[in-house]
Amino acid sequence: MPTIRTFIKQHIPFLITFFLIILSGCSGGSKLGNANKAYLIGEYDRAAVQFKKAYKKEKNKYTKGEISYYLGECYRKTNKPKKATIQYARAVRYNYEMADAGLFLGDCLLASQKYEEAIEAYEEYLTKEPLDKRAHNGIASCKLALNDSITSRYTVAKIKKLSNTRYSDFSPGYASSDYDQVYFSSMRTEKKKRKKSRITGQGGSNIYMAKIDAKGEWTDPELLDETINSEFDEGSATMSADGKEMYFTRCRYDNEQPRSAEMFMVSRSGGKWGEPAQIEIADSLLVAHPAISHDGETLYFVSDMPGGRGGKDIWMAKKGGEGGWSEPVNMGNVINTAGDEMFPSTRMDGSLYFSSNAHVGYGGLDIYRAVYNEEKQDWEVHNLGRPINSDGDDFGIAFKGLEEAGIFSSSRGSSKAVDNLYEFSLPKLEFSMKGQVYSRKDEEPITDAYLRLIGTDGTNVKLNIRNDGTFGAKLAPQTEYVFMVASKGYFNYKHKLSTVGLGDNKDFEFEVGMMPMEDAIILKNIHFNKDDFELNTDSKQELNRLAAILGMNKEIILEIVAHASGEGSGSQAVVLSQKRAQAVMDYLMGKGITTERLSAKGVGDTEPMVVSKRQARKHKFLDEGDELSQRFIRSIRGNSNKEAAHSINRRIEFRIKD
The missing domain is CATH 3.30.1330.60 (OmpA-like domain)
Incomplete structure (x- = not known):
């Protein structure tokens, strides 16, 4: 049974006839029949078992390469890059004709932190597909990871109270203006008789809720009722600004055909959720992961519908029109690539956050920020850098309003592709000034001086100089200062400093040599x-x-x-x-x-x-x-x-x- 996380993040639906054409080329159809069918309907874990059995029995090298390719696909789609690397390398070695085997080999080597080998794989792939930007970005990603040139001051910590199982928790979203209530998706299997996924070995995806109690601790996650969590997979919930509407994805499935993902909206009244209504916004098997803007007028979502840039793209629609929403518009090639862009989320300032595996990043999915430039009339995209992004998959970020703090999900540090929830925050910048006042005549400390500090934030304080001639003071961010030192028998000393535009903590140090009025x-x-x-x-x-x-x-x-x-x-x-x-x-x-x-x-x-x-x-x-x-x-x-x-x-x- 597929999960909503796997479907949105990893599964690319194909038409049944397409799979029959591609996979029927494998010799020994009876041996591969079960594997092909499992792969077709997205049961990658089960398909991998069947492909491994078929590989051991196969004698034809070309067919062994073909099986290796699809076995690599099963591992890649379930986020096991090290296992996928072995299979793609086999497919390339056996000269299997699917050219993107070399591209995916590079991607998995990058995700496995084997950067030099990944560069070689990308360069070899580019000899066949020289214009594929995904490979060029892959090489740039390897160099980024080697140099670690994008870092930030964010601090990141796992939320053990919420992610305390061996199953994936992901895609958090705040549900109140106090940011003390969060909804998130989870594959945890609390019920003993609950069937496990044939894709990952985890449970199906459901939506859970947790709150912060009076002690400031997260409560145990609670499963939402059956009006939202059905027999299928639900996840990627996002809330309207007033907390009265929830948008989420439901992934339906059966055992005979590709899965379909659909978006739903449900309203809350009197503390209870009503009956979900489907958002019919596009004719596609994949219409997933809705994200509503702060003003409620724009809906962002993920789809692989025609008219995109390749893979999964982020689209948008405005409120109005038939079905309640306008015709979808692709977000364009600054945001979307030939790879996958997913998990959009919005902030009060109008910026858009999303994850991608094809922009320049650290491997797997990275989180990016997109800001609309009015002058250029287009978006500008920036990687959030470490430690928000890692060598694993990083996605589904939610901010506490305009605060530089919130929650996101990541598979970092997990060999079994398990996602966990992480808190992040940007510590306040700290600035200070310190120094020593001394006489330029004999270079001895001046103890009877004083310092006047004036700032554009309204600061106007007098600081006494210590007995050893030293002084110190805390400074505020985004502030311009001027300070003057005065002492009897010496000329005044005046200096300007500024914390405006500084992105890192800084201590300003001064040696204030006072000029005597004699000699x-x-x-x-x-x-x-x-x-x-x-x-x-x-x-x-x-x-x-x-x-x-x-x-x-x-x-x-x-x-x-x-x-x-x-x-x-x-x-x-x-x-x-x-x-x-x-x-x-x-x-x-x-x-x-x-x-x-x-x-x-x-x-x-x-x-x-x-x-x-x-x-x-x-x-x-x-x-x-x-x-x-x-x-x-x-x-x-x-x-x-x-x-x-x-x-x-x-x-x-x-x-x-x-």
């Missing part, structure tokens, strides 16, 4: 390469901070003093240092500082640097108080140490003029 002022990071007077990126960033300080303190008049070291004779060093001073002055003028407030002076190597405590900690060959004269530098051992000392000497100082 020489040395700016960190304003250094030059040997024999050069061009400003580098670090120098420009430091000068940007200086320009901001000068903008806040318009009474300051600065003398820019540049130093050289180890760069020619005394006169050559003076000329070079003068060019450096002028380069700094020109840059500050470009930032709006007037000429009257600036002057430039080059002193060559006549005023060597005296090593500070911080510099001595950084450069082990120096001691605090060392004077980096040219004579002293020549006495330093090692050319790299000598050049490091020269680099320290090549600096810019800013002296405040009265």
